[in-house]
Structure formats: C-alpha cells, structure tokens
Amino acid sequence: MQNVRNPNLTSSKGTRFMGFLLLVGVPTLVLFAFFLTPEDDNMEDAVRLLYIHVPMAIFAYVAVITTGIGSIFYLWKKSRWWDTVAHASAEIGLIFCGLVLVTGSIWGRPTWNTWWEWGDVRLVTTLVLFLMLLGYLALRQVPANPDLRAKRASVVGIIVAINIPIVNRSVEWWENSTLHQQSSLTDGKLEDLTLFTLFLGLILAGVCYLWLMTHRFRVGWLQTEIENEGAIGVLQERIAEGTASSTETIIKEDGEGEVR
Amino acid sequence: MSHLGYLLAGWITAVGVLAVYAWRIIQKGKELSSKVPEHRQRWMSPSQDT
Numbered sequence: 001m002q003n004v005r006n007p008n009l010t011s012s013k014g015t016r017f018m019g020f021l022l023l024v025g026v027p028t029l030v031l032f033a034f035f036l037t038p039e040d041d042n043m044e045d046a047v048r049l050l051y052i053h054v055p056m057a058i059f060a061y062v063a064v065i066t067t068g069i070g071s072i073f074y075l076w077k078k079s080r081w082w083d084t085v086a087h088a089s090a091e092i093g094l095i096f097c098g099l100v101l102v103t104g105s106i107w108g109r110p111t112w113n114t115w116w117e118w119g120d121v122r123l124v125t126t127l128v129l130f131l132m133l134l135g136y137l138a139l140r141q142v143p144a145n146p147d148l149r150a151k152r153a154s155v156v157g158i159i160v161a162i163n164i165p166i167v168n169r170s171v172e173w174w175e176n177s178t179l180h181q182q183s184s185l186t187d188g189k190l191e192d193l194t195l196f197t198l199f200l201g202l203i204l205a206g207v208c209y210l211w212l213m214t215h216r217f218r219v220g221w222l223q224t225e226i227e228n229e230g231a232i233g234v235l236q237e238r239i240a241e242g243t244a245s246s247t248e249t250i251i252k253e254d255g256e257g258e259v260r
Numbered sequence: 261m262s263h264l265g266y267l268l269a270g271w272i273t274a275v276g277v278l279a280v281y282a283w284r285i286i287q288k289g290k291e292l293s294s295k296v297p298e299h300r301q302r303w304m305s306p307s308q309d310t
Contacts, residue, residue: 009289009293010289011286049266099274103274216285219292222289
C-alpha cells in the first residue's frame with residue numbers, strides 16, 4: 001500500500017495515527033491517575049506518580065535494548081539502517097531514563113522522606129545507565145569517519161545494553177541495599193483499577209516510544225543523507241581540482257597553450 | 261489530595277519534557293526534509309538501505 005506523506009515532513013499515516021492515540025490517551029490517563037484510582041494505603045496519593053514512572057522505566061529498558069540490538073546488527077550487517085536505529089533509540093532512552101530519575105526522586109521525597117539515596121542500588125544503577133547513554137551520545141559527536149564512528153558507537157551500545165539486567169534485577173540481587181520495592185506489576189497486590197491504569201500508562205508509553213522512534217529515525221536518516229551528499233560534493237570538487245591541475249601541467253609542458 | 265505539589269511537579273515535568281522533545285524532533289525533521297530530495301528520503305525499510 002502506498003504510504004501517503006508530505007515530503008517536507010517526517011510524518012506519515014502511521015505516525016499521525018499514533019499521535020492521535022497520544023492526544024486522546026494522555027488526558028484519559030491523567031483522568032484515571034488523578035481522579036478515578038484510589039490512593040494507596042502506604043504511599044497515599046504519591047502512588048499516582050507511579051502511573052508515569054513505571055511505564056517510563058520499562059520503555060527506557062526497551063529503548064536501551066533496542067540500541068543494543070541495533071548495535072549488534074550494525075556490527076554484523078554493516079548496515080547504516082541499524083546504526084540509525086541504535087542512535088535514535090539511545091537518544092529516546094536517555095530522555096526516558098532521565099525522566100525515570102526525576103519522577104522517581106519526586107516520588108521518593110514524600111514516600112521515603114528523601115530525594116536521593118546513594119546507598120540504593122536501583123537508584124545508582126539507573127544513574128549509571130543514564131550516564132552511559134550520555135557517553136554513547138557524546139561518542140557519536142566525536143568527529144570521525146562515519147563507519148568508524150558507527151563501529152565505536154556499536155561497541156559502546158552493546159555495553160550499555162548489558163547494564164539493563166543489572167538495573168532491573170538489582171532490587172532482587174542486592175535486596176538489603178535498596179529502599180526500592182520490587183516489581184509493582186508482578187507482586188499481585190494491585191487492585192483492578194490501579195492495574196488497569198498502570199497498563200494504560202504502559203500502552204501509551206509504548207505508543208510514545210514508537211512515535212518518537214519513527215520520527216527520530218527519519219531525522220537520523222536525513223542527517224546521514226546530507227552528510228553523504230557533503231562528502232560526495234567534496235570528492236567531486238577534489239576530482240575537478242585534480243583534473244584542472246593536470247590540464248595546467250599539460251599546457252605548461254607543451255608550451256603551446258593547447259588544452260588536451 | 262495529599263502530595264499534590266509533588267504529583268504536579270512529576271507529571272508536568274514528564275509530559276512537558278516529552279512534548280518539547282517531540283516538538284524539536286518534528287522541527288528538525290521539517291528542516292532536514294527540505295534539504296534532501298524526495299527520491300533520497302528512503303527510510304521505510306532495511307531493504308532500501310544504500
């Protein structure tokens with residue numbers, strides 16, 4: 001089927017549909033999160049922050065795993081499609097991971113009576129993940145041959161992705177070194193409406209990730225096209241310069257002014 | 261509602277940051293799309309990779 005889209009935008013039928021879902025879904029999530037779900041016995045109303053914090057955390061993991069997969073496939077196939085996927089997903093992962101840290105910190109203040117706890121493994125491993133993503137994106141800014149840059153970034157991308165099981169399992173592996181509770185989704189203590197709202201948040205975070213990913217991927221692809229075009233232009237100029245200088249040499253050697 | 265300030269701070273930060281990021285991506289896409297000819301805007305599948 002032909003995908004109808006404006007050539008001067010990175011949107012398409014699919015992204016417009018996802019955008020529509022988000023425009024309808026986010027106010028619905030706010031309605032459920034703030035007004036329809038009950039408060040928690042322990043966390044009171046602070047539980048309403050988890051409807052955004054937990055989905056963000058899960059899709060931060062998804063984004064980083066996608067970067068890892070993209071990096072592996074780049075090293076295997078040497079395809080810039082996969083490199084662009086890895087790059088786009090890392091940037092979105094950084095945003096999601098940053099928001100997880102911020103919303104988690106805001107949630108921690110009324111619940112744990114602290115904004116941050118350096119002894120907490122979940123908090124510190126998430127911060128390490130955030131810093132690694134920053135490092136990955138900084139590495140991509142280092143001027144280098146595009147292939148070399150993609151190769152370096154892929155190696156770092158795989159290392160960042162290896163961090164995900166450590167972040168996710170940290171509350172179980174080091175359960176005495178964390179204030180953070182274990183998985184809210186699998187402990188079976190959530191009521192129906194709370195669970196529904198959490199799943200609605202998850203679906204919307206997924207749609208948001210896909211929407212951002214599609215646009216960011218297309219932006220990345222366009223950037224590479226422009227970069228390639230620039231490289232071809234420079235090459236053509238050098239070829240032209242080379243041709244001109246060899247012509248001049250021929251003229252000088254002949255001394256008769258005949259251009260060959 | 262208890263902790264309303266924290267709730268608003270968390271939600272507004274999250275939704276706001278995502279909205280600003282989305283806006284920036286769209287603007288960047290708009291700017292770059294105008295610089296690349298349509299026949300070279302091949303983003304849709306890995307088989308179109310060059």
